[in-house]
Amino acid sequence: xxxxxxxxxxxxxxxxxxxxxxxxxxxxxxxxxxxxxxxxxxxxxxxxxxxxxxxxxxxxxxxxxxxxxxxxxxxxxxxxxxxxxxxxxxxxxxxxxxxxxxxxxxxxxxxxxxxxxxxxxxxxxxxxxxxxxxxxxxxxxxxxxxxxxxxxxxxxxxxxxxxxxxxxxxxxxxxxxxxxxxxxxxxxxxxxxxxxxxxxxxxxxxxxxxxxxxxxxxxxxxxxxxxxxxxxxxxxxxxxxxxxxxxxxxxxxxxxxxxxxxxxxxxxxxxxxxxxxxxxxxxxxxxxxx
DNA sequence: CAAGTGCCTTTATC
DNA sequence: AGATAAAGGCACT
Numbered sequence: 001x002x003x004x005x006x007x008x009x010x011x012x013x014x015x016x017x018x019x020x021x022x023x024x025x026x027x028x029x030x031x032x033x034x035x036x037x038x039x040x041x042x043x044x045x046x047x048x049x050x051x052x053x054x055x056x057x058x059x060x061x062x063x064x065x066x067x068x069x070x071x072x073x074x075x076x077x078x079x080x081x082x083x084x085x086x087x088x089x090x091x092x093x094x095x096x097x098x099x100x101x102x103x104x105x106x107x108x109x110x111x112x113x114x115x116x117x118x119x120x121x122x123x124x125x126x127x128x129x130x131x132x133x134x135x136x137x138x139x140x141x142x143x144x145x146x147x148x149x150x151x152x153x154x155x156x157x158x159x160x161x162x163x164x165x166x167x168x169x170x171x172x173x174x175x176x177x178x179x180x181x182x183x184x185x186x187x188x189x190x191x192x193x194x195x196x197x198x199x200x201x202x203x204x205x206x207x208x209x210x211x212x213x214x215x216x217x218x219x220x221x222x223x224x225x226x227x228x229x230x231x232x233x234x235x236x237x238x239x240x241x242x243x244x245x246x247x248x249x250x251x252x253x254x255x256x257x258x259x260x261x262x263x264x265x266x267x268x269x270x271x272x273x274x275x276x277x278x279x280x281x282x283x284x285x286x287x288x289x290x
Numbered sequence: 291c292a293a294g295t296g297c298c299t300t301t302a303t304c
Numbered sequence: 305a306g307a308t309a310a311a312g313g314c315a316c317t
Contacts, residue, residue: 020298111299117314118298163312168300205300226298254299256306283298 003050003057003066010070012092013045019093019284021215023106023119024126024143033135035126036063037099038142040135054135065094068220077271077278082236086285093284095276096215100183101176102143103216108168108203110211117161124160125149149173168203175201187217194219206260214276223267223275225260227253232282233263240266 005011017025017032025034031042043052043060052060061067074091078084105125110118122143129144129152149157150173157166175181181201186194194217198209210224223229230249238246241262249259271278 107298108300110297112297112311113299113313114297114315116316120314158312161313164300164310165312203300207299211298224298227296228298252307253296258305287298 001052001055001057003052003060005048005050005066007048008071009048009066010074010092011045011050011064011066011094012090013043013050013064015090015093015284016064016096019090019280020115020287021280022096022098023115023122024102033138033140035133035140035142038131038133040133040140042136063097065096068094070094073220073274073277077274077281079270080236083271083278083282086281090281090284093281095220095280097218098216099143100186100212100216101146104172104176104198104201104204104208104212105143105149105169107208107211107215108172108201109162109165111165111203111205111208121161121165125157125162128152128156128160146173146177150177165203171202172204183217191219191221195222206257206264210264214279220274220276221268221272223264223271223279225255225263225267226283228283228286229267229279230255230263232286233266237266237270240270 013032017027025032027033031044033040033042039054041052041054043050043055050060070092074087078087106118106122109121113121123141126141126143129148130141133140133142149169152170154166154170157169162169181197186197189197191213194213195209198204198212199206204212207224207226210222213219214222214224233241234246234250245262249255255263267279268275
């Protein structure tokens, strides 16, 4: 199967899958292999063409955010020279529409871990509790649905190298399974409301909630603030804050809730309705400019 | 190569 | 409200 992108579409499969928003993609030669829901599929980009196997075009468009008007989004977030530079470097990077359940568990696990560690945890969970699927002669594992993780003991979860996160994953799985969380409902409700509901889940704080909202629920105004974004603000956006406040957050490692909210509100009001796109460009640029 | 540092933070407690 | 500590374990240097 093939999708021919229009020349104005602007999409980079590599930037989109390398920027750290998703943890389940691997490139083998020129094909990207991924598991989404129950399906394994592969995809590659050749110029303006996307070729893929074992998925349909509508799914691909939805998952890779190809329905977003990227030209419009990028023109709205280009507010200064620095963001301009990140956009020029990674133009074509798009926000995925990941599976909300997998995204929620992934970002609960992501606290205080680096990306390779997160990938490892999600792989371990899938291998231990998901279904094996053979595709192109290789083994893949689907991400376990809530009912599977409900049955898992915290000890078994911890063995997937989740550590102290096992408890949060287990308790969140139980609550999701008991229908305390309807992802469909969350995507239809405004950002603030959806965020509040997510914050009720164990292991979900402001940062995790914002990631789930942005990467799986289509809330493009969400602006997750992690250590990298904090660094970006301290480097390029200090003049938007009081000196005293900047000194305070630079002097310590983690942010309090109200400090988080100040940085988050800056991102959303400065970059606008597509602040989440700005966040991801800034994040990826900062991480790759070591 | 060993040891130290840091990791897309949250929660509990004071 | 705000500060502080604790919580796996792995990857990177």
